[in-house]
Amino acid sequence: MDYYAVFGNPIAHSLSPTIHTQFAKQTGMMIHYEKIRAPIDGFAQSAKLFINRGGRGFNITMPFKIEAFNLATKHTTNAKTAGAVNTIKVSGNTLIGENTDGIGLINDLCKNLNIDLKGKIVLILGAGGASRGILLSLLREKPKRLMIANRTTSKAIQLAKDFSAYGKTCGFGLDKIKNTPVDLIINTTSAALNNTMPKIANGVACGAICYDLMYAIQTPFMRWAQDNGANLVVDGLGMLVEQASASFEFWTGEKPDTHQVLKKLRDKMR
Numbered sequence: 001m002d003y004y005a006v007f008g009n010p011i012a013h014s015l016s017p018t019i020h021t022q023f024a025k026q027t028g029m030m031i032h033y034e035k036i037r038a039p040i041d042g043f044a045q046s047a048k049l050f051i052n053r054g055g056r057g058f059n060i061t062m063p064f065k066i067e068a069f070n071l072a073t074k075h076t077t078n079a080k081t082a083g084a085v086n087t088i089k090v091s092g093n094t095l096i097g098e099n100t101d102g103i104g105l106i107n108d109l110c111k112n113l114n115i116d117l118k119g120k121i122v123l124i125l126g127a128g129g130a131s132r133g134i135l136l137s138l139l140r141e142k143p144k145r146l147m148i149a150n151r152t153t154s155k156a157i158q159l160a161k162d163f164s165a166y167g168k169t170c171g172f173g174l175d176k177i178k179n180t181p182v183d184l185i186i187n188t189t190s191a192a193l194n195n196t197m198p199k200i201a202n203g204v205a206c207g208a209i210c211y212d213l214m215y216a217i218q219t220p221f222m223r224w225a226q227d228n229g230a231n232l233v234v235d236g237l238g239m240l241v242e243q244a245s246a247s248f249e250f251w252t253g254e255k256p257d258t259h260q261v262l263k264k265l266r267d268k269m270r
């Protein structure tokens with residue numbers, strides 16, 4: 001039996017054990033995957049205990065992704081550019097840090113939803129950790145322009161600058177969003193936690209694909225998108241399953257079938 005886990009706080013509602021257990025079944029691997037609620041000030045210690053118990057790898061979710069970056073002794077390019085780690089593979093004494101969030105989003109958009117990002121205009125709402133984690137993968141798809149709009153303007157400008165080597169990026173405040181449609185809007189803000197959404201020009205959603213990184217709830221952003229003529233409104237459940245699949249492959253070399261798992265989760269949530 002190989003041991004894997006997800007660390008977070010809170011972690012009770014994590015779907016990762018369900019997803020990875022189904023991946024293991026599909027691929028015929030003997031895997032035990034558990035959720036571990038690390039104390040807010042005790043992530044590294046918890047992770048080390050798990051490694052000493054024989055853990056082969058683990059996922060990391062809020063609020064430990066930056067600490068996980070610091071715990072890793074080697075980093076993939078995705079992890080380095082994201083400045084955060086959501087997957088660690090234990091390889092002897094080396095802890096390899098990866099970030100599969102961006103791959104997860106792209107696989108959901110391009111593979112599951114059949115969207116081609118090449119030449120498209122993309123607007124990202126938010127300039128925090130979640131936004132940083134998906135930028136490299138998005139820019140690799142060669143959009144025409146990638147705009148980052150944030151409540152705190154300086155953070156959007158800085159983030160756009162940090163990624164300018166990978167494609168055409170620009171950053172500005174939410175109030176500078178024009179009232180003209182774009183192809184894709186991705187909400188990475190945590191505004192839904194307060195049951196709100198960033199105040200932005202309504203016309204930007206008309207005909208757009210509107211994607212929220214949150215899942216399991218209909219967020220105010222999703223409702224706003226529907227009310228303002230979006231072509232398609234999507235939550236982040238597909239991204240969750242796809243990032244899990246990329247982690248599973250990173251650990252085991254096996255590529256699970258995500259469609260089955262995503263369908264089951266969607267059916268369960270209806």
Ligand code: ATR
Pocket residue numbers: 125126127128129130131150151152155188189190191194196197198199
């Ligand atoms: P995460 O790791 O989830 O990205 P974060 O780094 O704290 O979390 O970033 C949260 C993001 O949501 C930020 O872009 C934040 O805007 P600020 O940089 O101005 O703080 C954004 N955000 C949170 N609540 C918001 C709200 N009510 N309206 C607009 N943006 C909001």
